[in-house]
Amino acid sequence: MSKVIFQHPQSLKHNTYHYCPGCGHSIAHRVICEVIDELGIRGVTIGVPPAGCAVLAYNYFDVDMIEAPHGRGPAMASGIKRALPDSIVFSYQGDGDLAAIGMAESFHAANRGENITVIFINNAVYGMTGGQMAPTTMLQQRTTTSPAGRKQALDGYPVKVCEIFSQIGGVTYLERCSVSSPAGVNKTKRAVRKAFQCQMDGLGFSMIEILSMCPTNWKMSSVDSCKWIDEVMSKEFPTGVYKDNIPDLKKNAEKIS
Amino acid sequence: MNKVLMSGNNIIGEAAIRAGCRFYAGYPITPQNELTEYMAEHIRKAEGGVFIQSESEIAAINMIAGASATGTRVMTSSSSPGIDLKQEGISSMAACELPGVIVNIMRGGPGLGNIRPSQGDYFQATRGGGHGDYRTIVMAPATGQELADLTMDAFDLADKYRTPVMILADGMMGQMMEPVIFKKPPPRNYPEKFMLRGAGDGRSKFIRGLLLDPIDSEEHNWKLYRKYEAVKKSEVHCDEYLTQDADMVVVAYGTAARIAKGAIKRLREKGTKIGLFRPITLWPFPERELRTLALKIKNYLVFEMSTGQMLDDVRLALQGYADIEFHGRPGGAVPTPSQLANVIAKIYDKID
Ligand SMILES: Cc1ncc(C[n+]2csc(CCOP(=O)(O)OP(=O)(O)O)c2C)c(N)n1
Numbered sequence: 001m002s003k004v005i006f007q008h009p010q011s012l013k014h015n016t017y018h019y020c021p022g023c024g025h026s027i028a029h030r031v032i033c034e035v036i037d038e039l040g041i042r043g044v045t046i047g048v049p050p051a052g053c054a055v056l057a058y059n060y061f062d063v064d065m066i067e068a069p070h071g072r073g074p075a076m077a078s079g080i081k082r083a084l085p086d087s088i089v090f091s092y093q094g095d096g097d098l099a100a101i102g103m104a105e106s107f108h109a110a111n112r113g114e115n116i117t118v119i120f121i122n123n124a125v126y127g128m129t130g131g132q133m134a135p136t137t138m139l140q141q142r143t144t145t146s147p148a149g150r151k152q153a154l155d156g157y158p159v160k161v162c163e164i165f166s167q168i169g170g171v172t173y174l175e176r177c178s179v180s181s182p183a184g185v186n187k188t189k190r191a192v193r194k195a196f197q198c199q200m201d202g203l204g205f206s207m208i209e210i211l212s213m214c215p216t217n218w219k220m221s222s223v224d225s226c227k228w229i230d231e232v233m234s235k236e237f238p239t240g241v242y243k244d245n246i247p248d249l250k251k252n253a254e255k256i257s
Numbered sequence: 258m259n260k261v262l263m264s265g266n267n268i269i270g271e272a273a274i275r276a277g278c279r280f281y282a283g284y285p286i287t288p289q290n291e292l293t294e295y296m297a298e299h300i301r302k303a304e305g306g307v308f309i310q311s312e313s314e315i316a317a318i319n320m321i322a323g324a325s326a327t328g329t330r331v332m333t334s335s336s337s338p339g340i341d342l343k344q345e346g347i348s349s350m351a352a353c354e355l356p357g358v359i360v361n362i363m364r365g366g367p368g369l370g371n372i373r374p375s376q377g378d379y380f381q382a383t384r385g386g387g388h389g390d391y392r393t394i395v396m397a398p399a400t401g402q403e404l405a406d407l408t409m410d411a412f413d414l415a416d417k418y419r420t421p422v423m424i425l426a427d428g429m430m431g432q433m434m435e436p437v438i439f440k441k442p443p444p445r446n447y448p449e450k451f452m453l454r455g456a457g458d459g460r461s462k463f464i465r466g467l468l469l470d471p472i473d474s475e476e477h478n479w480k481l482y483r484k485y486e487a488v489k490k491s492e493v494h495c496d497e498y499l500t501q502d503a504d505m506v507v508v509a510y511g512t513a514a515r516i517a518k519g520a521i522k523r524l525r526e527k528g529t530k531i532g533l534f535r536p537i538t539l540w541p542f543p544e545r546e547l548r549t550l551a552l553k554i555k556n557y558l559v560f561e562m563s564t565g566q567m568l569d570d571v572r573l574a575l576q577g578y579a580d581i582e583f584h585g586r587p588g589g590a591v592p593t594p595s596q597l598a599n600v601i602a603k604i605y606d607k608i609d
């Protein structure tokens with residue numbers, strides 16, 4: 001008997017990615033599709049891609065999708081989920097999308113405890129528009145709009161989304177991962193799976209932040225980009241679980257039943 | 258069906274729920290709070306009814322866009338400054354061909370302005386408001402009964418053309434108590450193929466507004482244009498009052514039309530031959546109907562609670578075929594019918 005250990009995920013379309021070589025988005029897409037397959041939720045999943053490099057995500061995800069205006073994914077996802085409570089809804093967002101223009105929508109979807117999943121791709125730049133400074137750009141990091149490096153006095157600090165969101169009452173599960181190494185990819189997959197499972201169990205808002213390479217705008221090779229995440233970026237944005245209310249919520253549910 | 262007495266804001270809410278609206282999101286702003294509050298209390302009583310007090314008008318319009326994509330009947334409401342914030346979403350819904358009803362209970366502007374009734378948002382409503390080559394169907398009710406009827410119709414129109422429809426009223430209409438009879442809405446007719454409800458075992462679908470290829474994008478714009486042309490052909494509504502024998506006709510909509518009607522009644526008692534032309538749809542504007550009227554009547558007075566916005570559409574419709582005067586009260590000022598009657602009388606006396 002042969003056993004399948006690696007195959008093209010069923011919910012990933014057979015299209016060539018438009019992403020740059022070494023880009024973290026393509027890895028994140030694949031991870032999500034593998035999870036969707038494993039959980040058997042392709043037919044009930046509705047995804048909300050952002051304005052950002054992932055704006056064409058519907059070319060890759062073989063699930064129903066509706067593109068949101070820049071930053072508005074969590075509001076749209078809230079509308080979809082409330083109207084169709086049996087569906088599995090995720091919004092997929094960049095750092096500019098989530099932590100700058102869409103901070104209010106993200107914060108309040110989280111605070112309402114919307115039973116949705118947010119996949120948050122932190123690549124420390126605005127990828128799609130050509131590498132401008134993002135809310136998550138590191139201090140001293142050069143971008144096209146911080147040409148001398150991000151200065152705290154002028155540009156403020158990198159926004160630590162998981163740290164901030166861990167304080168929000170409505171959040172159930174929150175983890176920061178990275179796709180810069182095979183071990184990181186495996187961890188990311190486990191986290192994404194946990195987040196979707198959390199939603200399937202009706203336990204509320206989950207978000208997975210993924211530190212993700214943007215070799216093009218970092219002006220680094222693919223390998224150096226992975227190294228930069230491991231050696232620099234993850235020092236500012238430590239990976240790990242930031243909030244996990246799943247066991248408590250499950251215990252409470254058991255008590256009630 | 259019994260006649261009931263309700264405020265305009267509540268009439269809109271009740272009509273929406275009766276028309277099958279099952280998703281409402283909104284953010285408080287005067288003078289439309291009673292509508293948001295009505296939905297909070299009543300929509301959840303309907304099966305599957307969802308109410309969300311959103312964090313902003315931007316969030317509200319995107320929430321209804323998401324719910325609309327699932328095939329749910331949706332509505333949001335606000336007043337002028339909040340409608341500014343919805344424009345991104347309205348443009349996006351037009352692009353993505355998502356039906357939905359947006360209520361603007363206008364107040365004085367620009368800026369925060371004041372909370373008095375006004376009609377300063379005509380351009381914003383009828384010219385698109387948001388960016389890009391799109392139109393919004395705009396209905397301008399003038400009575401409590403019309404608030405009910407047009408709100409119900411708005412949902413059907415939104416479905417039929419898969420586009421956002423705006424109810425444009427003002428603080429006066431929103432807060433006035435009036436008797437109303439709710440008609441029985443027709444059954445909904447919205448094909449499943451336009452809904453995102455999960456792919457099941459079938460092909461997945463997507464809804465998008467971004468079309469990177471200019472040829473695709475051009476074709477999409479022409480497709481929308483053809484749809485708007487069809488709307489222009491079939492969905493124009495207007496009302497005439499005492500125009501048969503009139504020497505001069507006042508053109509006004511919504512609250513301004515009601516004030517004008519009061520003024521005209523007073524003037525008619527004195528034997529002055531004045532009539533009223535009242536657009537009920539502001540986009541599409543009743544251009545042909547007004548031009549037809551101009552075949553026999555050559556003098557018009559446009560009255561708006563603004564410095565003159567619908568005036569442009571009247572000029573475009575009449576294109577030099579008639580004389581057009583204007584009287585406006587912007588910024589939340591509302592004349593009484595007798596004040597307006599004096600203005601009309603002066604202008605009437607000048608015509609030969
Ligand atoms: C209202 C609005 N403002 C600006 C833009 C332009 N824009 C598109 S994507 C983007 C930023 C993308 O950065 P991020 O969210 O970090 O995603 P990434 O491309 O890095 O994955 C911007 C500013 C837009 N589409 N809409």
Ligand code: SF4
Pocket residue numbers: 018019020022023024025053123127128213214215216217
């Ligand atoms: S610009 Fe950056 S984020 Fe965008 S596709 Fe290229 S590598 Fe990926």
Ligand SMILES: [Mg+2]
Pocket residue numbers: 094095096121122123124125126127134
């Ligand atoms: Mg980014």
